[in-house]
Amino acid sequence: MNEKTSLVAAGAAIMRRNKRYVVWFYLLNLAFAHFGATAFSDAAHGILDHSLYADKLLHGFNLGVFLEMLARPEFGTLPGATHPAMMFSVVFFLASLLFMPGVLLGYASDHPLPRDEFYRACGRNVWRFVRLFFFFSVIAGIATGILFGGLNALVNAADKTSNERLPFFAQLIGTVIILLVLMVIRIWFDVAQTDAVLRDQPAVRKSIVAGFRKTRRNFGRLLGSYLAIAIVAVAILMAGILLWYAIVPPSSVLGAFIIGQATMLLLLAMRFWQRATGVAFYVREMTEPVAEETRPIPGFASPLVS
Amino acid sequence: MVVRLKVGVCLLAALSVTAFAQSDGAAGLAIPATTLAINSATPLSQRVVAYDMDAKYDAKTHSLDATETLTYHNLTGQALDTFPFHLYLNGFQPTSTWIREGKRWNSYGPDLGTWDAKGYGAEEIKSFEVVGQGDFTSQLQFIHPDDENKDDRTVVQVHLSKPIPADGYVQFKIKFHDQFPETLARTGWNRDSILGGQWFPKVGVWWHGAWNCHQFHYDTEFFADFGVYDVKLTVPQYEVVGASGIEVGSVNNADGTKTVTYHGDDIHDFAWTASPHYLIYNDTFQGSMGPVKLRILMQPAHWSQAERHARIAKETMEHFDRWYGPYPYKTLTIVDPEPGSEAGGMEYPTFITGDTNWYMPKGVLLVEDVVEHEFGHQYWYGMVATNEFEDAWMDEGINQYTQIKIMNSIFGASTSIINMWGVTAGQVDEARPGLEAEADVDPIAKNGWEYADPNSYGGITYFKTALSLRTLEGVIGEDTMRRAMHTYFMRYRFTHPTKEDFLKTIEEVSGQDLRWYFNQAIYGTQVLDYEVMKITSAPVDWYKENLSEKKGETEYVSNVWVHRKGEFVIPIDVEVKFDNGDRVREHWDGQDRWVRYEYQKKSKVESVEVDPDHKIYLDRNNFNNSRTAEPNGDPARKLANYWTCISQFFAQFLAWWLV
Numbered sequence: 001m002n003e004k005t006s007l008v009a010a011g012a013a014i015m016r017r018n019k020r021y022v023v024w025f026y027l028l029n030l031a032f033a034h035f036g037a038t039a040f041s042d043a044a045h046g047i048l049d050h051s052l053y054a055d056k057l058l059h060g061f062n063l064g065v066f067l068e069m070l071a072r073p074e075f076g077t078l079p080g081a082t083h084p085a086m087m088f089s090v091v092f093f094l095a096s097l098l099f100m101p102g103v104l105l106g107y108a109s110d111h112p113l114p115r116d117e118f119y120r121a122c123g124r125n126v127w128r129f130v131r132l133f134f135f136f137s138v139i140a141g142i143a144t145g146i147l148f149g150g151l152n153a154l155v156n157a158a159d160k161t162s163n164e165r166l167p168f169f170a171q172l173i174g175t176v177i178i179l180l181v182l183m184v185i186r187i188w189f190d191v192a193q194t195d196a197v198l199r200d201q202p203a204v205r206k207s208i209v210a211g212f213r214k215t216r217r218n219f220g221r222l223l224g225s226y227l228a229i230a231i232v233a234v235a236i237l238m239a240g241i242l243l244w245y246a247i248v249p250p251s252s253v254l255g256a257f258i259i260g261q262a263t264m265l266l267l268l269a270m271r272f273w274q275r276a277t278g279v280a281f282y283v284r285e286m287t288e289p290v291a292e293e294t295r296p297i298p299g300f301a302s303p304l305v306s
Numbered sequence: 307m308v309v310r311l312k313v314g315v316c317l318l319a320a321l322s323v324t325a326f327a328q329s330d331g332a333a334g335l336a337i338p339a340t341t342l343a344i345n346s347a348t349p350l351s352q353r354v355v356a357y358d359m360d361a362k363y364d365a366k367t368h369s370l371d372a373t374e375t376l377t378y379h380n381l382t383g384q385a386l387d388t389f390p391f392h393l394y395l396n397g398f399q400p401t402s403t404w405i406r407e408g409k410r411w412n413s414y415g416p417d418l419g420t421w422d423a424k425g426y427g428a429e430e431i432k433s434f435e436v437v438g439q440g441d442f443t444s445q446l447q448f449i450h451p452d453d454e455n456k457d458d459r460t461v462v463q464v465h466l467s468k469p470i471p472a473d474g475y476v477q478f479k480i481k482f483h484d485q486f487p488e489t490l491a492r493t494g495w496n497r498d499s500i501l502g503g504q505w506f507p508k509v510g511v512w513w514h515g516a517w518n519c520h521q522f523h524y525d526t527e528f529f530a531d532f533g534v535y536d537v538k539l540t541v542p543q544y545e546v547v548g549a550s551g552i553e554v555g556s557v558n559n560a561d562g563t564k565t566v567t568y569h570g571d572d573i574h575d576f577a578w579t580a581s582p583h584y585l586i587y588n589d590t591f592q593g594s595m596g597p598v599k600l601r602i603l604m605q606p607a608h609w610s611q612a613e614r615h616a617r618i619a620k621e622t623m624e625h626f627d628r629w630y631g632p633y634p635y636k637t638l639t640i641v642d643p644e645p646g647s648e649a650g651g652m653e654y655p656t657f658i659t660g661d662t663n664w665y666m667p668k669g670v671l672l673v674e675d676v677v678e679h680e681f682g683h684q685y686w687y688g689m690v691a692t693n694e695f696e697d698a699w700m701d702e703g704i705n706q707y708t709q710i711k712i713m714n715s716i717f718g719a720s721t722s723i724i725n726m727w728g729v730t731a732g733q734v735d736e737a738r739p740g741l742e743a744e745a746d747v748d749p750i751a752k753n754g755w756e757y758a759d760p761n762s763y764g765g766i767t768y769f770k771t772a773l774s775l776r777t778l779e780g781v782i783g784e785d786t787m788r789r790a791m792h793t794y795f796m797r798y799r800f801t802h803p804t805k806e807d808f809l810k811t812i813e814e815v816s817g818q819d820l821r822w823y824f825n826q827a828i829y830g831t832q833v834l835d836y837e838v839m840k841i842t843s844a845p846v847d848w849y850k851e852n853l854s855e856k857k858g859e860t861e862y863v864s865n866v867w868v869h870r871k872g873e874f875v876i877p878i879d880v881e882v883k884f885d886n887g888d889r890v891r892e893h894w895d896g897q898d899r900w901v902r903y904e905y906q907k908k909s910k911v912e913s914v915e916v917d918p919d920h921k922i923y924l925d926r927n928n929f930n931n932s933r934t935a936e937p938n939g940d941p942a943r944k945l946a947n948y949w950t951c952i953s954q955f956f957a958q959f960l961a962w963w964l965v
Contacts, residue, residue, distance in 0.1 A: 029954050029957055029958060030950070030954060032953075032957060033950045033951075033953035033954040033957060034950055036950075036953045037946050037949045037950045037953055040945070040946060040949045041942060041943075041945075041946035041949070044941070044942035044945045044946060045937075045939060045942040047929050047942075048929070048941040048942045048945075049937035049938060049939055049941075049942060050932075050933045050934050050937055050938075051929045051930070051931075051932055051933070051934075052913060052915055052931075052932035052934065053928045053929050053931065053932060054929070054938070054941035054942075055941070056720075057941045057944065057945065058938075058940055058941040058944060060728065060730055061728055061729050061730065062720065062730050062731060062732075062735060063724055063729050063730065063731040063735065064723075064731040064732065064734070064735020064736060064738060064739065065735060065928075066945075067735075067739045068735075068738055068739055068742055068928065069929070071739050071742050071743060072742075072927065072929065085949065085952075085953035085956070086956070088953065088957065089953060089956050089957035089960050090960070092957040092958075092960070092961055093957065093960045093961045093964055093965065096961040096965040097964075097965050100965055129965075133964060133965070136964070137964075140963075159646065160497065161497075162497050162498065162499075162583055162644070162645075163607070164605065164608075164646075164663065164664050165607055165664055168664075168665075182963065186963060245727055245728055250728060251940065251944075253940050253943045253944045253947060256944065256947055256948075257947050260947060260948075260950075260951040261951075263951075264951060264954045264955065264958070267955070267958055268958055271958065271961070271962050
């Protein structure tokens, strides 16, 4: 890895070398979503499969007919159809928590990581990641709680004026700022997670401190990199929706599936790009002399750069 | 004997004249026959009331002090010694019936949880004089004709010392103080704007031998007599003012206020608005009775939508003029109310409020939907002044029906509410979920405040009524229905018709006895639901060994079962489609619970559809109106695909931030 290469480019190179992680996570994401959609799908098939009225949903999307379908007693309750999707989203989050250490180790490796090392890293770090998640939740929760409280007060104040746009833009700008703050906290904990995995650091508080210091020292570089990738993600989402609307005929289930899934795959890849960028940053940091004693990284005898 | 009797009768008559003597001050009273505000040389209504009001509005406290001179012409045919008045701003008090009903259904409507004394409204009569009879202020009594709520102060009654004879006049001079509520519904202030509705003591309506003056209810609206309004409004000079009727004068006063004077003919209510922010968009509609000035008061942030408001108003007026009858007034004021206020989507005579926001996309026709609907009330409430308390369906439901017709005519049946990014919805699509949810809860013909809840009130009075009339159109024909509506409007404009007046007009114009339909659709709660229950096709030679089925050669016996699931009986058409493209139409009177049709053909049944011309809009479940022999999973797969993508996105979003 060339030291002069930007973090974003270095992250992209790492992600490209390890495409399999994105693919596996995407398949997990798709499978869980499919399971989560089963209740909805079964209910819809029961009502629509033999009805000519369903044409209004196939050759176009008639919102009224869709609402009529949801209101049918045989469709069941809306929570009954939607809660499984929420539950499987949580399952996907837990799977991400479980397997991310292996991904980070793979990203830091200059060769394809053997399966046993991948799972070993996952197993060794699972409890650390749970604790890191806990600390992240507390810190992010407090920060967003305070910020959303302030934002609500601001929007309420803006709402008292006669400028109708003011509350909307106050809400919009405030939300963007909160997301930026959340992103900074996310970067901090991404670095902390990388530290915990690559240094095999059992004391997560040390990883949190190390993550904080590194993030603070390289704040602009890291935030810029993450932000750039996030903007690409938003662009992908917009492009996906536009393509779906522009080129997929309303009745083409396959076309909609392909465009939809391509968008989902690319969106997921953006997050892995961010993680790879974080690993590239961390590895570069590792090559610089540090004052504190570091534990050897298991499985790596040479510097983790290529 | 005969002579003595005659003398006696004469004496009695003289005594009765003395007993009914009009108040001294009432002599020479009359309701003005002005026609300043209408495109007609003569009055259009039988004018019962004349309101002359002088109101001063304090924009800082959102309060108003006014004097009201009400002249009442007793056209009831009998002497009257009792008069009830509405004081509807008292509905915005915590103990009122309006609030009680709102709290009963606290999951619906305005948020009363955060409602406090700063937002209360009140209407207090400071003095009440009956001209020629003296001061009755201390004799006013609050009454509650609709419930047992003694704390409701929305109707007040006065007993006169001398009755007013038939065809006599009485004049009331009333001083009152209004404290406008922060808008919870229909009327009040929001920030520095005000929408003044139901703001003055208004006399009830003598209807079918009794006073009709209901309390202010959560769902229902209003009922009043036609007459003449002359109103002076004094407001700060920086305010832009709009009101019912036509503006006849505006004078700047030395104290920084201005007095704007309005006059209205043949109207039964008066509303006004003032805000420093309104921008005025003027336009004109050329109606069949003369020009109508459109005055549109827009919020600055919505200025780009002013033309949308004007266009839909003119198109709607053109349809009403052509289909139902002329709009006789010289003006229509359309108000785009303060953002976030609850005063949007309201109707008053010659004065309506729209409802929009700054980002309203062109493909979402809510601007058009609201303006069309509220203008429609100029006919179904404004001119055909039905009792909105007892027959809410006759204004809201009939208006919803004409809204469906007109919006569909302008924007297309399947895109008359949403047409954006491939998502569509028509007016009927908007109405059907309301029917589906509430079809059997309440009948259409019911007092508006006695529905099970606001969802039933909305679902039945608006949507079931509209879909019932749309279905009736399929029974008697579209042209006949339009003629019936035209006849109803022309015959009953400027009167207070009953439900039977409306229904009998339809029967008369169509020449049909439609009781079988009205008894189910209007007076009953029967649910209309037909389904294609089952389809079978089997080879005639099923018993032969090594039978090989060949399309077009093998002969099949096919059976089709159609089932009437609901109690609502209506004749229907059934279309059976065979896999060689043949179609067969059947007609079923629907009297039995089910019917079976059998066919022997060299083709199998492909699909069966009840009501193939889609004329029965009242059917609660359209999905079971048809059945295909073979399933087509694509529609469900398409929706499941959407849902899968949304689930994936949500899961990724969760994992993105948390891991």
